Amino acid sequence: MPNRVATLLKKQKGKCTHCGLFFRENDVMEVDHKIPKSKGGKDLYNNFQLLHRHCHDIKTTNDGSPGTKSGCNSAKPKPTRKLEKVSEKWVMRYA
Numbered sequence: 001m002p003n004r005v006a007t008l009l010k011k012q013k014g015k016c017t018h019c020g021l022f023f024r025e026n027d028v029m030e031v032d033h034k035i036p037k038s039k040g041g042k043d044l045y046n047n048f049q050l051l052h053r054h055c056h057d058i059k060t061t062n063d064g065s066p067g068t069k070s071g072c073n074s075a076k077p078k079p080t081r082k083l084e085k086v087s088e089k090w091v092m093r094y095a
Contacts, residue, residue, distance in 0.1 A: 001083065001090045004031060008050040018055035026082055028053040036065035 001009075008031065014022050016029075023029055032051045035041030051059060084091050 001092045004045075004048065005029065005050065005092060006090075007045070008048060012050055016052045016055050017049045018051050018059055021052075023050075023052070023083070025085060028082060030056045032056050032059060036060075036063055038065045039063075 009023065009029075016023060029050050030053050032049050033041040033043075034047050034049050037043075041047050082093055084093055
């Protein structure tokens, strides 16, 4: 699992900050800028949050961000990543 995802998962106590539900093993998680880069947000940990993919799509639509830098609103779909437990370790894999 990438360090940034693991840090955010621990900081958020396993919950999505948008819907408040716990992340489950097969959920697709994405790192989001709380303040979008298009609105002056920075690439700093205090501006990152971990969201379910569908929550990220909703948040991006509602915050007025074009979402084009990360591909949020692009026509080309992003690769699906899943969190899986392998040998007692959590691993982020592309589906």
